[in-house]
Amino acid sequence: MLPAVNLRPAFNITRTSHVILTVADLRKSREFYTDVVGLVVSDEDENSCYLRGLAEACHHSLVLVQSQDGGKCRRIGFRVFFDEDLDIAYQYFRGRGLPAEWAEAPYQGRTLHVSDPIGTRIELCATMETRQRMYLHKEKHKGAYAQRLDHFQIHAPDTYALCAFYSELGFRNSEYLTHEDKLLGAFMYRKGTCLDLAIVPGLAPRLHHLAYTVPEAHDIFTGCDLAGIYGYPSSVERGPGRHGPGGMLFVYLIDPDGHRVELFNSHYQTIDIEIEPVRWDAATLSTNVRWGLPALARWYSVATEFEGVPLTEPVEKPNPETLESYIRKREEAAQG
Numbered sequence: 001m002l003p004a005v006n007l008r009p010a011f012n013i014t015r016t017s018h019v020i021l022t023v024a025d026l027r028k029s030r031e032f033y034t035d036v037v038g039l040v041v042s043d044e045d046e047n048s049c050y051l052r053g054l055a056e057a058c059h060h061s062l063v064l065v066q067s068q069d070g071g072k073c074r075r076i077g078f079r080v081f082f083d084e085d086l087d088i089a090y091q092y093f094r095g096r097g098l099p100a101e102w103a104e105a106p107y108q109g110r111t112l113h114v115s116d117p118i119g120t121r122i123e124l125c126a127t128m129e130t131r132q133r134m135y136l137h138k139e140k141h142k143g144a145y146a147q148r149l150d151h152f153q154i155h156a157p158d159t160y161a162l163c164a165f166y167s168e169l170g171f172r173n174s175e176y177l178t179h180e181d182k183l184l185g186a187f188m189y190r191k192g193t194c195l196d197l198a199i200v201p202g203l204a205p206r207l208h209h210l211a212y213t214v215p216e217a218h219d220i221f222t223g224c225d226l227a228g229i230y231g232y233p234s235s236v237e238r239g240p241g242r243h244g245p246g247g248m249l250f251v252y253l254i255d256p257d258g259h260r261v262e263l264f265n266s267h268y269q270t271i272d273i274e275i276e277p278v279r280w281d282a283a284t285l286s287t288n289v290r291w292g293l294p295a296l297a298r299w300y301s302v303a304t305e306f307e308g309v310p311l312t313e314p315v316e317k318p319n320p321e322t323l324e325s326y327i328r329k330r331e332e333a334a335q336g
């Protein structure tokens with residue numbers, strides 16, 4: 001059901017690292033990510049703001065860039081372990097006819113821009129400048145106390161095909177979602193927890209969400225409270241709830257430009273070689289486990305496009321149960 005994983009990949013991607021998002025109003029977005037999410041600013045200038053979580057020592061996990069075309073993703077970033085992994089990655093992508101270009105990025109070491117086969121724009125680096133971890137500086141904590149960037153969820157026209165590409169790069173599935181032998185969700189990791197990259201079907205390439213961990217379950221509710229207090233009450237899009245796959249408590253917030261950010265209370269560990277992926281059947285699962293309502297239709301259909309990358313329709317249009325279809329069914333049942 002799942003593609004074979006190359007456990008000795010050509011080069012070593014170690015983890016989800018950072019994401020670069022364009023925003024229409026830098027001041028407003030900075031406030032959202034500091035006051036509601038709880039990130040701290042590492043550096044900023046007139047056009048960009050570099051933020052990190054309270055437990056992060058590396059310079060940035062989120063880069064906001066002022067742009068008239070706000071609401072796009074420039075790149076999602078992964079780390080590789082050694083600098084020479086970048087040279088191997090360059091050859092690897094070029095050898096497969098995929099884009100690979102060297103780039104300059106502030107506060108980072110050597111940086112490589114690549115695209116996967118569906119056009120997802122990716123930035124790879126081995127090093128960044130470091131800053132003090134802020135988790136003990138309680139006097140400076142705000143928002144939901146976001147600790148570290150954990151994973152991305154992206155759309156793909158064909159989940160299996162893209163899962164196979166990342167499996168060759170050493171990504172393993174912690175859990176996966178199927179329906180009638182079709183792979184609908186691949187929850188893949190490199191760093192030894194449940195996720196670095198989730199792949200789901202849809203108009204692609206698009207970034208569905210980025211996800212930060214929070215230390216306590218109640219911090220998820222604090223994030224919701226502060227979203228309301230700071231003027232973003234409708235930004236609480238889905239949850240709080242508990243996922244089936246992964247089992248964690250979550251909420252999804254929509255930032256001022258429509259980018260989706262998940263806050264959740266961390267994961268189990270998946271390092272060992274004998275760990276097998278957990279299979280979920282979409283027919284028996286709304287992605288909430290046992291309680292809670294299905295997500296709004298927009299949670300499935302709306303996502304952040306990559307700047308300048310054309311979109312491809314999914315091979316098969318997803319047809320998940322949504323809050324709207326769930327309510328319709330209940331009303332029809334009540335009317336007999």
Ligand SMILES: [Fe+2]
Pocket residue numbers: 151152153198209211262
């Ligand atoms: Fe997520």
